[in-house]
Amino acid sequence: MKKKTTIYDIAEKLGITAATVSRALNNNSKISETTKKLVLKTAVEMNYEQNKLALALKSGKSYNVGVVVPRIDMNFFGSIIRAIEDELAPKGYHIIICQTHGDESKENESIDTLLNAQVDGILISSSNKEIEPFNRVLAKNIPLVFFDRKKTMKGVSSVVIDDFEGGYNATLHLIKQGYTRIAHLSGNRSIEIYKNRYLGYKQALIDNGLEFNEDYVIQTSSDRISGSNSLKSLLKLNPAPNAIFSASDLAALGAIQELKLKHIKVPNEFAVVGFSNEPFTKFMELSISTVDQSPLEMGKIAAQVFLEQVASTTDEKIEKNIVLPTELIIRKSSALVD
Amino acid sequence: MKKKTTIYDIAEKLGITAATVSRALNNNSKISETTKKLVLKTAVEMNYEQNKLALALKSGKSYNVGVVVPRIDMNFFGSIIRAIEDELAPKGYHIIICQTHGDESKENESIDTLLNAQVDGILISSSNKEIEPFNRVLAKNIPLVFFDRKKTMKGVSSVVIDDFEGGYNATLHLIKQGYTRIAHLSGNRSIEIYKNRYLGYKQALIDNGLEFNEDYVIQTSSDRISGSNSLKSLLKLNPAPNAIFSASDLAALGAIQELKLKHIKVPNEFAVVGFSNEPFTKFMELSISTVDQSPLEMGKIAAQVFLEQVASTTDEKIEKNIVLPTELIIRKSSALVD
DNA sequence: CTGTTAGCGCATTCAC
DNA sequence: GTGAATGCGCTAACAG
Numbered sequence: 001m002k003k004k005t006t007i008y009d010i011a012e013k014l015g016i017t018a019a020t021v022s023r024a025l026n027n028n029s030k031i032s033e034t035t036k037k038l039v040l041k042t043a044v045e046m047n048y049e050q051n052k053l054a055l056a057l058k059s060g061k062s063y064n065v066g067v068v069v070p071r072i073d074m075n076f077f078g079s080i081i082r083a084i085e086d087e088l089a090p091k092g093y094h095i096i097i098c099q100t101h102g103d104e105s106k107e108n109e110s111i112d113t114l115l116n117a118q119v120d121g122i123l124i125s126s127s128n129k130e131i132e133p134f135n136r137v138l139a140k141n142i143p144l145v146f147f148d149r150k151k152t153m154k155g156v157s158s159v160v161i162d163d164f165e166g167g168y169n170a171t172l173h174l175i176k177q178g179y180t181r182i183a184h185l186s187g188n189r190s191i192e193i194y195k196n197r198y199l200g201y202k203q204a205l206i207d208n209g210l211e212f213n214e215d216y217v218i219q220t221s222s223d224r225i226s227g228s229n230s231l232k233s234l235l236k237l238n239p240a241p242n243a244i245f246s247a248s249d250l251a252a253l254g255a256i257q258e259l260k261l262k263h264i265k266v267p268n269e270f271a272v273v274g275f276s277n278e279p280f281t282k283f284m285e286l287s288i289s290t291v292d293q294s295p296l297e298m299g300k301i302a303a304q305v306f307l308e309q310v311a312s313t314t315d316e317k318i319e320k321n322i323v324l325p326t327e328l329i330i331r332k333s334s335a336l337v338d
Numbered sequence: 339m340k341k342k343t344t345i346y347d348i349a350e351k352l353g354i355t356a357a358t359v360s361r362a363l364n365n366n367s368k369i370s371e372t373t374k375k376l377v378l379k380t381a382v383e384m385n386y387e388q389n390k391l392a393l394a395l396k397s398g399k400s401y402n403v404g405v406v407v408p409r410i411d412m413n414f415f416g417s418i419i420r421a422i423e424d425e426l427a428p429k430g431y432h433i434i435i436c437q438t439h440g441d442e443s444k445e446n447e448s449i450d451t452l453l454n455a456q457v458d459g460i461l462i463s464s465s466n467k468e469i470e471p472f473n474r475v476l477a478k479n480i481p482l483v484f485f486d487r488k489k490t491m492k493g494v495s496s497v498v499i500d501d502f503e504g505g506y507n508a509t510l511h512l513i514k515q516g517y518t519r520i521a522h523l524s525g526n527r528s529i530e531i532y533k534n535r536y537l538g539y540k541q542a543l544i545d546n547g548l549e550f551n552e553d554y555v556i557q558t559s560s561d562r563i564s565g566s567n568s569l570k571s572l573l574k575l576n577p578a579p580n581a582i583f584s585a586s587d588l589a590a591l592g593a594i595q596e597l598k599l600k601h602i603k604v605p606n607e608f609a610v611v612g613f614s615n616e617p618f619t620k621f622m623e624l625s626i627s628t629v630d631q632s633p634l635e636m637g638k639i640a641a642q643v644f645l646e647q648v649a650s651t652t653d654e655k656i657e658k659n660i661v662l663p664t665e666l667i668i669r670k671s672s673a674l675v676d
Numbered sequence: 677c678t679g680t681t682a683g684c685g686c687a688t689t690c691a692c
Numbered sequence: 693g694t695g696a697a698t699g700c701g702c703t704a705a706c707a708g
Contacts, residue, residue, distance in 0.1 A: 392702040
């Protein structure tokens, strides 16, 4: 078991003291060129690497930030994390990943364990109903940034997309294309993002003189099966809808596949718009219209907000609530050809 | 600026010593029930949380492991990391993510910075040509596990898929379907995984009495444009191939889209098999045959190998070289209907 | 059962 | 310019 070399080892070898070695390594205060070079040289010789743990303990900065997401293998979150890492790595920060799988207790656990690990900040897409865990973060005075799924808290920053606008524009697009009976596959509306997409949908109908029909809104989880099941239910209605705005791309896909089985032509007889701009929506032969959430932008900005926060010398917390615009991407599943 | 409460704070408040508090918190040796309960109670009252950094510095275990991948927003790597996190989190380990973007110097940087951070292990999918950086890891005696893209080193474990078998079976499938002029969109064959897929392809041709034609092998990067360009080149050959085994799903997709533009029927006139089982391959209307790499399995096993390594008390390194079987997934792009 | 001491590796203050 | 001493927060060894 080889021991790691410390500054004491190299100090001893050189017959000097650890403090001098430290100074040489950080080329801080006044130190003679000769000893400095000597130290640097023997440092590499002895394969020395600084123990950031000791530094962290001393300075109180770990240069680690925790990132908490439901799942990392969803393209949306993967992209956000990618952007966060790209932004923070050059500044010397490491990213510690926690997955909650949408489970509240796991999320609370993650927060605790990150606090224990002395992270310098927490960036989180929260599935939490409580705000108590976040109060604990604030009490410890460590920066907290919400992204995508936020909690509204004084002094806490957030970066989200305008889900209302996204839902509104998607629905408006369908209306302008001439569809009049537009249904909505909604997510769980106790989660803010899904509530807002739903509200945007509803408002677009109202603003354009279309009747809002409660039966046309079906809570659907983000998978193909749910999407196709929801479509089946919708088709049983009288009158049946002739378009869907789905709060999730996968549900939209399921609906489209079901439409195909029923030989209903998309988009001529029935249009579909999804949400998230998952990669597959672009690749389909019948490409799927969707709402882009610019995850890279979101991650980048969340990281920047965090950096501002740690850089700020004032004790007062800066609260930034950034709302990114969405972009409606019109593809074949809703683009009527004249 | 609120200070974090330490065991000294709670010791002082109780008029006892820090050591006692520590013992109470870890309910280790013999300690009176009364003081223990008292300590525990005031600990929550004072909102105490253990500083793992100090513990790490003392014990030499940080309970952090570094995971290094090219990019985290690729489904394959995202899934691997998901599995690693799921496996390691219950054991108290945190995952630190580093992205290399396939850049060798960034990879070396990542390794250094992880070593500095005193990680307990490094799990890496390496884009590196050198093995020197890994020698530094071994010199520090910290467990190293390669996944997907390995380096062959004595005493170092790895978890990879059988790329040769994957390439072989994909090609064999095309042969059995009756295609005789089978081309290969290869990745950069200086990387082992691409070399092995290529070798599997070649061997399948040879074993089945088909001529191996150098012109039928085109180095193609993993994107749609490259795929469609490669297809164009292939069609200029005389005789042109009538099937492709592509080492990447995206290149396969590009080829298929190009075939469609040229009104060449897939799979009747031309078959395509990709590699990786990216989500979109399943969702396409013309679903794409591909080779599954079981990323979840790979991540899980890599994590388990790491855990075995840290658990092992013996000084000698355990070397496990695990090769996971691939699974050929036959879909419409290569399934001739009789 | 509990207090005392020491050390993990480093940077920093105060002397010289 | 360099050495000596100190503390970051915690645990483990040794006393009592």
